[in-house]
Amino acid sequence: MEIKHLVSSKDLTKDEYEELLRRFNYFVENGISPDLCRGKIVSTLFFAPSTRTMNAFQMAILRLGGGWIGVMGEEGLSMEKGESFEDTIREYSCFSDLIILRHPDDDSADRAAKSSYVPVLNGGSGSREHAIATPWVLLSMAYYLKRPLEGLKIGIYGTPEINRCVKAMMPIFGMYGMEVIIDDLGHFPLPKEIEKRSKANGLKSLKYDKLDNFIGDVDILFLTRGLQKGIIPADKFPKEKEKMILKSYKPITKEHMKKLRDDAILFMLKPRIFEIEKDVDPDPRATHSKKEPYGETGAAIITYYLGIDI
Amino acid sequence: MEIKHLVSSKDLTKDEYEELLRRFNYFVENGISPDLCRGKIVSTLFFAPSTRTMNAFQMAILRLGGGWIGVMGEEGLSMEKGESFEDTIREYSCFSDLIILRHPDDDSADRAAKSSYVPVLNGGSGSREHAIATPWVLLSMAYYLKRPLEGLKIGIYGTPEINRCVKAMMPIFGMYGMEVIIDDLGHFPLPKEIEKRSKANGLKSLKYDKLDNFIGDVDILFLTRGLQKGIIPADKFPKEKEKMILKSYKPITKEHMKKLRDDAILFMLKPRIFEIEKDVDPDPRATHSKKEPYGETGAAIITYYLGIDI
Amino acid sequence: MEIKHLVSSKDLTKDEYEELLRRFNYFVENGISPDLCRGKIVSTLFFAPSTRTMNAFQMAILRLGGGWIGVMGEEGLSMEKGESFEDTIREYSCFSDLIILRHPDDDSADRAAKSSYVPVLNGGSGSREHAIATPWVLLSMAYYLKRPLEGLKIGIYGTPEINRCVKAMMPIFGMYGMEVIIDDLGHFPLPKEIEKRSKANGLKSLKYDKLDNFIGDVDILFLTRGLQKGIIPADKFPKEKEKMILKSYKPITKEHMKKLRDDAILFMLKPRIFEIEKDVDPDPRATHSKKEPYGETGAAIITYYLGIDI
Numbered sequence: 001m002e003i004k005h006l007v008s009s010k011d012l013t014k015d016e017y018e019e020l021l022r023r024f025n026y027f028v029e030n031g032i033s034p035d036l037c038r039g040k041i042v043s044t045l046f047f048a049p050s051t052r053t054m055n056a057f058q059m060a061i062l063r064l065g066g067g068w069i070g071v072m073g074e075e076g077l078s079m080e081k082g083e084s085f086e087d088t089i090r091e092y093s094c095f096s097d098l099i100i101l102r103h104p105d106d107d108s109a110d111r112a113a114k115s116s117y118v119p120v121l122n123g124g125s126g127s128r129e130h131a132i133a134t135p136w137v138l139l140s141m142a143y144y145l146k147r148p149l150e151g152l153k154i155g156i157y158g159t160p161e162i163n164r165c166v167k168a169m170m171p172i173f174g175m176y177g178m179e180v181i182i183d184d185l186g187h188f189p190l191p192k193e194i195e196k197r198s199k200a201n202g203l204k205s206l207k208y209d210k211l212d213n214f215i216g217d218v219d220i221l222f223l224t225r226g227l228q229k230g231i232i233p234a235d236k237f238p239k240e241k242e243k244m245i246l247k248s249y250k251p252i253t254k255e256h257m258k259k260l261r262d263d264a265i266l267f268m269l270k271p272r273i274f275e276i277e278k279d280v281d282p283d284p285r286a287t288h289s290k291k292e293p294y295g296e297t298g299a300a301i302i303t304y305y306l307g308i309d310i
Numbered sequence: 311m312e313i314k315h316l317v318s319s320k321d322l323t324k325d326e327y328e329e330l331l332r333r334f335n336y337f338v339e340n341g342i343s344p345d346l347c348r349g350k351i352v353s354t355l356f357f358a359p360s361t362r363t364m365n366a367f368q369m370a371i372l373r374l375g376g377g378w379i380g381v382m383g384e385e386g387l388s389m390e391k392g393e394s395f396e397d398t399i400r401e402y403s404c405f406s407d408l409i410i411l412r413h414p415d416d417d418s419a420d421r422a423a424k425s426s427y428v429p430v431l432n433g434g435s436g437s438r439e440h441a442i443a444t445p446w447v448l449l450s451m452a453y454y455l456k457r458p459l460e461g462l463k464i465g466i467y468g469t470p471e472i473n474r475c476v477k478a479m480m481p482i483f484g485m486y487g488m489e490v491i492i493d494d495l496g497h498f499p500l501p502k503e504i505e506k507r508s509k510a511n512g513l514k515s516l517k518y519d520k521l522d523n524f525i526g527d528v529d530i531l532f533l534t535r536g537l538q539k540g541i542i543p544a545d546k547f548p549k550e551k552e553k554m555i556l557k558s559y560k561p562i563t564k565e566h567m568k569k570l571r572d573d574a575i576l577f578m579l580k581p582r583i584f585e586i587e588k589d590v591d592p593d594p595r596a597t598h599s600k601k602e603p604y605g606e607t608g609a610a611i612i613t614y615y616l617g618i619d620i
Numbered sequence: 621m622e623i624k625h626l627v628s629s630k631d632l633t634k635d636e637y638e639e640l641l642r643r644f645n646y647f648v649e650n651g652i653s654p655d656l657c658r659g660k661i662v663s664t665l666f667f668a669p670s671t672r673t674m675n676a677f678q679m680a681i682l683r684l685g686g687g688w689i690g691v692m693g694e695e696g697l698s699m700e701k702g703e704s705f706e707d708t709i710r711e712y713s714c715f716s717d718l719i720i721l722r723h724p725d726d727d728s729a730d731r732a733a734k735s736s737y738v739p740v741l742n743g744g745s746g747s748r749e750h751a752i753a754t755p756w757v758l759l760s761m762a763y764y765l766k767r768p769l770e771g772l773k774i775g776i777y778g779t780p781e782i783n784r785c786v787k788a789m790m791p792i793f794g795m796y797g798m799e800v801i802i803d804d805l806g807h808f809p810l811p812k813e814i815e816k817r818s819k820a821n822g823l824k825s826l827k828y829d830k831l832d833n834f835i836g837d838v839d840i841l842f843l844t845r846g847l848q849k850g851i852i853p854a855d856k857f858p859k860e861k862e863k864m865i866l867k868s869y870k871p872i873t874k875e876h877m878k879k880l881r882d883d884a885i886l887f888m889l890k891p892r893i894f895e896i897e898k899d900v901d902p903d904p905r906a907t908h909s910k911k912e913p914y915g916e917t918g919a920a921i922i923t924y925y926l927g928i929d930i
Contacts, residue, residue, distance in 0.1 A: 034348040034349030052401060055401070059351055065348065067377060068377075068379075270393070271397065274392075291427045294404050
């Protein structure tokens, strides 16, 4: 039997996103039973730093009644003795039922999937892909909006050109026939290839405009992180580009929130460094500061890949 | 509903200490059922080193049938990418049902409690407070003494002036109408403010004397650690003070134990570095070397803060 | 009641190896029930690096329905504050039901066993012993061979002189009346003392020959690691010896596998660095690349030392 991995956001069909959404909603409504994954094990292998992805999956498998083992950094591993990455991954696939991987190399998730006996979910391979983020963002948006995703109007503010998560989400926005308007700070447009794929998937429209011109229209105001610390290595990210971002990325303020519709949400790819001012946090539409449904999201993804009926 | 935190030892009333003691005794007598916390999660966030506090809570939630996620140091966290401490804590409060925190900053626990969606228990914030230590020490004393805590006579040997745990315990000793005699090595008396609070709480008496003069009278001989490595930063702790302690702190020997009453106990705030000589360890009254009821203590505290009926 | 530890491979009798094998086979056939160790805790204390030993035991206790706490390196421990190794071990024996230990000092496991309230299993103490490896290797061999271990013919290729695992296995091979033929690269014979003990235990024969001369005869071709990185400190391992090994250790190739019997297995003490060429991995007789029964092995050992009936 072939093993289903999640190396790229392209690995999931719309039906599969819908199935994940169904499981997510089930857990939100019914809670997460600790009988579902008794004795099951998730390996969280984080060769690059993470707060959210790693802990969210550790949390989810614990809520489901299983447990986790893990790696943070390369210290203490047999890789220090010279073991290859592939051999290390294969060993972890003998230790567990599912692998969540983050690694600085762009091709790491592909290579891991090839040597693993269990599903590998890509939680960030270099600057290229963070495949897990795609269902993650989609389920969160559905949760906070509390209405169907089909045909939504999404405003994006920030640096789509260099943001791996926006690049992964766009084709999915296409699947759901959404309209997208981008304020790229004047300098960081979406790569053409991504635009093309998104439109091929059904994206209703893609426009560029100033945030002020569209903030009152959108269902979701979607912010990228400003800086790319921890994702793009410092030596590969030109200092002048960083300066340009810091100069042109104006944090979201209470004034912005006044223009946002009452039934819209503000959604940010955390960590928030400076992108949203702190006095925005109490706003009910500001989702980054709310009690997040991390357990439910993780449980939907884990049970799906473990083939557990819900 | 307001969340109950344990930021300072002052946050607990005598009734609450008694309730913790009742739960503790229940677990000692009946064992800890792994059905009590199935699917529940404790975050152990240790931004400063710990053996006991961290592992004791990880142990306790495992005995209760739940699990833990955690941080040790700041490495690998999104805080490295610039995320604020408050935002990091809020995320962990989305990952778990309870947070145990140790952090080098004095105000860290207050700040954490303000941004958390779940109870925060302070396991050491800088040199100021180790709120968890208070019920911890109280339950342990009750366990080893096997008699009521009311009106006990406690001898303290060491450096109360700089020991956060003694400073936190004194007002509790007050609640229980205890008598306290201190040998402060001639140099490290209890701060006046603490003495005042303890007396206001009901402390029967507070005297200073030489250890040899009171060792035969006390129910509990309570030792502070000699050095404060890992608690007070090296640059804030004058070298001459350290020398003075090392010169005047005479380790407890078998000779001392001969003078201690048969029904008294020797109690030390571990780790023991040099404060008790090793050949004292087998003495039945030396509690630091016995099989400690860490699971029962942790289970009492966790179930109380999670609102689980016992 | 005396506590049973596993400090040296000599601590186990043949009856005990057989009992471990019986438990292992039970778990292979029936799966591992997460009801067996609910609320039980294993401490994995790895003061020296490990992928396999540490994760295998964390995995096994999770499959059994319990949990783990652990140490990796010395960072963050109270040992940094000056606590002794013995005191640290005693504390962990208060936190858990079983301790798995790896430590760079040769006498660490003996010392740990003396201060622990729970069984200590030695997962590598310096270059001297890796007591856990002995049942581990034996159970794995039985698993892959699928026939009785009595009287097998084992070919060893590599550096027995400096390999702690081979040195521990030889007396066990003796217990099972095996025949052993060694190709020691011409330079690294088994220490005489080990040869003597193995024969006293019942070893049928011990010969030295070239790999090519015996590869077609053996039931098991057993490879040691080439280098000893991570086990023998760099300053204690002469550079010229390392060069000699790298020069004379010829990796196992597909050509070798043609000569191996169809019902034989290739068994390697991982990690594999260069000792087996990668295109050998798909060979069904190459066990190092197969889905390993780590959970079952760990579960057999854990349940035995916890005194849980299977």
